[in-house]
Amino acid sequence: MPEYRIPSDDRVRASLARVFSTRHAVNSQRQLKRLVEKDLKGEEDFRVGEPRLRQIAIDSGRLDLEIHCRETGERRSLVRCPVCGERLRRVRNMTVFGGTVTLGYRCARCTYWTGLRKRVPTRYVFTRRQ
Ligand SMILES: [Zn+2]
Secondary structure, three states: OOOOEOOOHHHHHHHHHHHOOOOOEEOOHHHHHHHHHHHHOOOOOEOOOHHHHHHHHHHHOOEEEEEEEEEEEEEOOOOEOOOOOOEOEEEEEEOOOOOEEEEEEEOOOOOOEEEOEEEEEEEEEEEEOO
């Protein structure tokens, strides 16, 4: 059975800084995971889960996240952001009758947004902030 360790947040942050010191962008979350694990590999193997890596990347404030989505036919109200877990805000519009209607949801922390037909993230592009 292969043995591996889980790196601390600090270690992952430091690794992300090294990875992006030599490149401007990484085109998928899976590729970012491979690069970070390769960077961390020394005498021990490290593994970092993709959702956790994404959270640390968002929190670092040094990377921009481009979220590619696919629209589903699903109409369901959303509470949490599927990208970062933040509580979503409703995007509303006034109706001619003076009420409001929900048009969709957006996240104030990352750039995720969706209309009433749910958009599901399929790919992430990470770019170094200038
Ligand atoms: Zn979010």
